[in-house]
Amino acid sequence: MTSNLLQDLIAEILIRLPVKSVVRFLCVSKEWYSLITSSYFIKMHLKFSIETNRDRTLILNEEDFAPASHYISAVQFSSKYNRFGKTVEIYQPLLNWVVSDYCDGLVCLHNGHEKQDVAVWNPLVRKYRRFPFEPIEEPSGFSDVRFSHLAFGHDPRNDDYKVLRVIEFYMEDMIGMEFEVKSVALNGDVYWLVADRVGQHRKSLLAFDLATEKFRLYGTPVPLENYLSTFLDVLGGLLCCIVHDYMYCDVYLMKKYGVEGSWTQIFKIEKNVLCRNFEYFRTLMFSTNGKKVLLEEHPECGRTNLIWYDIEKNKMLQG
Amino acid sequence: MSNTSENPNPSSSSAKITLKTSDNELFEVEEAVAMKFCTVKQYFEDEKDNDVAARGSSTVIPLPNVHSAVLARLISYCKKLPQSNAVADNHEEEETKKKERKQYGTPGDLVDLISAANYLDFKEGLEFFNQALADHIQNKSVEYVRKFFGIKGDFEPHEEEKYREEYAWAFEGVDED
Numbered sequence: 001m002t003s004n005l006l007q008d009l010i011a012e013i014l015i016r017l018p019v020k021s022v023v024r025f026l027c028v029s030k031e032w033y034s035l036i037t038s039s040y041f042i043k044m045h046l047k048f049s050i051e052t053n054r055d056r057t058l059i060l061n062e063e064d065f066a067p068a069s070h071y072i073s074a075v076q077f078s079s080k081y082n083r084f085g086k087t088v089e090i091y092q093p094l095l096n097w098v099v100s101d102y103c104d105g106l107v108c109l110h111n112g113h114e115k116q117d118v119a120v121w122n123p124l125v126r127k128y129r130r131f132p133f134e135p136i137e138e139p140s141g142f143s144d145v146r147f148s149h150l151a152f153g154h155d156p157r158n159d160d161y162k163v164l165r166v167i168e169f170y171m172e173d174m175i176g177m178e179f180e181v182k183s184v185a186l187n188g189d190v191y192w193l194v195a196d197r198v199g200q201h202r203k204s205l206l207a208f209d210l211a212t213e214k215f216r217l218y219g220t221p222v223p224l225e226n227y228l229s230t231f232l233d234v235l236g237g238l239l240c241c242i243v244h245d246y247m248y249c250d251v252y253l254m255k256k257y258g259v260e261g262s263w264t265q266i267f268k269i270e271k272n273v274l275c276r277n278f279e280y281f282r283t284l285m286f287s288t289n290g291k292k293v294l295l296e297e298h299p300e301c302g303r304t305n306l307i308w309y310d311i312e313k314n315k316m317l318q319g
Numbered sequence: 320m321s322n323t324s325e326n327p328n329p330s331s332s333s334a335k336i337t338l339k340t341s342d343n344e345l346f347e348v349e350e351a352v353a354m355k356f357c358t359v360k361q362y363f364e365d366e367k368d369n370d371v372a373a374r375g376s377s378t379v380i381p382l383p384n385v386h387s388a389v390l391a392r393l394i395s396y397c398k399k400l401p402q403s404n405a406v407a408d409n410h411e412e413e414e415t416k417k418k419e420r421k422q423y424g425t426p427g428d429l430v431d432l433i434s435a436a437n438y439l440d441f442k443e444g445l446e447f448f449n450q451a452l453a454d455h456i457q458n459k460s461v462e463y464v465r466k467f468f469g470i471k472g473d474f475e476p477h478e479e480e481k482y483r484e485e486y487a488w489a490f491e492g493v494d495e496d
Contacts, residue, residue: 005430005468009437012445016453023489027482028461029470091488126488 007031011041015048018055019124039159046104050237053077053288055124058084058306059107061099070096074123075306077285084294084306093128094119101152103185108152108163115148118163131163142169153185157211164190164208185210186234187257193232193241195224203230205239219260221252235283235293244280247271251283251293267293267311292317336363337379344387345379352397353380357440382439389435392423396444420451426467429455458494 005013014022014036022045026033035041049055056077063070074090097109097119105124111117114136121128136148151164166183183192190208205218222230222243233240239254241263249269256262284294284306291312297305308317336353338346354360362380382390399419423432429452436444456464465472472479483490 005433006437009433009449010468013433013449013452013456016450017457020489021457023486024461024493025464026486027474027479028464028468028472030473032470033474 007035011035011044015041015045019045019049023125049105053285055105056285057123058284059090059099059102059123060087060304070098072097072099090123091126093121093126100150101183101185103153103161106152106161108150110150115150115165118150118165120152120161120163134165136165136167138169144170149182151183151185151190151208153190153210154188155210156188162210164210182232184232184234184239186237186239189216191232191239193220193222193230205232218258221250221263221265229280231280231282233283236286236290240283242281242283249281267309267314269309269314338390339379339381340385340387340390341383342387344390346387346390346394348394352394355397355441355443356393357442358382359439361440384438385435386431389428389431392428392432393435393439393441393444396423396447417454420447420454423448423451426452426455458492460490460493460496463496 010032014025014032017025022036026036058075058077060073060075061070062073072090072092073087075084075087077084094109094111097111097117099107100110100115100118101108105122107121107123109119109121109128111119116133116136118131119128120131138144147168149166149168151166153162153164154160155162164183183190185191188210190210192206193203194206195203201224203220203222203224205220207216207218208214209216220241222228222241229244231242231244233242235251235253238257241252241254243250243252248271250265251267251269252263253266254262255264279298279300281295281297284296286293287308292308292310295307295309297307299305309315310317334350335347336350336359338348338353338359340346353363359380359382363378366378366380385393423429429448432448433445433452435441436448456467459467461472464470474482
């Protein structure tokens with residue numbers, strides 16, 4: 001059986017294969033090797049994976065107390081069965097490192113209290129790269145590093161991945177001021193929910209452009225009330241705000257990227273329709289046909305659960 | 320879509336287009352089917368612009384790169400097209416789709432179908448048969464793939480050995496050839 005399928009037709013076939021097959025076919029020939037390792041192919045393959053939920057893997061930070069250790073576990077999504085399978089042991093190159101953030105299937109890991117050791121890991125090809133050590137310089141007048149947070153995202157203009165380190169310093173006589181520095185990265189920007197605009201009734205969205213390295217501010221649908229817990233996530237490639245009330249959880253999507261007016265409520269879950277007493281949830285992904293959303297449910301105590309929420313039927317299904 | 324496209328039906332009111340394959344077979348197909356092949360559509364529109372009165376509906380469009388056996392399969396695929404577009408959302412649907420993808424011939428035929436769909440600029444068909452071929456080679460060995468595509472392995476044995484060691488996990492659980 002012979003054929004002379006053109007190189008770009010071969011590429012069209014190979015983007016439809018999972019990472020494992022593509023890695024195996026690296027050694028078919030030098031031509032296939034250079035095709036598969038080209039950035040053009042890698043981008044097409046990634047795009048196809050995202051669109052079809054292929055190779056979708058949930059990476060979980062786990063913690064053991066006796067003896068104290070961190071490890072990472074993985075759950076593979078089966079696009080065939082449209083659900084997550086059992087927890088699988090994954091090859092873990094860096095022991096006791098913790099997941100900070102992720103983007104495009106790459107995982108940003110850190111190690112140590114001040115997160116000075118940083119690495120980027122591709123679990124599917126089982127490779128990682130450690131970053132050079134970058135010391136933290138304390139600005140004058142501040143005494144101590146209190147908290148450091150890492151954000152990881154893709155800079156589409158320079159086609160590069162960047163890690164952003166946010167460090168909180170404090171002065172000795174300062175009283176405790178808690179704020180959330182958890183961010184999400186999307187389309188070359190890193191976002192935080194902030195209560196910044198004085199006199200505003202809603203929280204704002206602070207965006208850091210990874211290409212220009214400049215900040216911008218957007219409005220959100222999130223009311224500025226103390227009792228609400230709010231989360232920022234990425235869902236279906238869009239920014240997502242989750243607002244937890246006493247009674248309800250509202251989930252909003254920014255339907256048009258960077259357009260304040262495009263925040264749309266996609267669903268509202270009444271808390272008492274849930275059988276379990278949970279504290280909050282995060283949105284992880286849509287099912288392949290977009291009718292269900294996978295929620296990461298954090299109960300008041302015990303382990304995190306994964307559950308599918310059927311948007312139309314307003315029903316929970318076990319993950 | 321009506322199912323009369325392959326056998327000409329004189330009573331049908333829809334316009335027909337005649338396609339001539341590389342082995343000189345004539346296929347009379349419904350215009351709606353033929354227009355899915357962008358190459359045919361382009362040819363047809365050019366003809367219409369240049370020479371309307373003289374030939375009209377009797378235009379024969381030559382397809383020198385497509386064999387009759389392959390064209391017959393593509394046309395039969397076209398007739399089933401509407402069911403093939405939705406995204407599978409569960410195991411049963413995906414299995415049905417896989418079976419669907421298998422019914423257009425042997426894996427070797429897929430290569431011809433892909434080449435023809437590419438030549439005809441038939442997007443849905445190209446995606447469908449590319450996926451069918453991907454399903455077929457997904458769990459195959461490197462040797463099988465080389466043989467299938469007629470590719471000669473050109474890495475030095477020690478280079479190839481290095482890759483196989485480095486990515487040993489990718490060579491586990493491969494189907495028998």
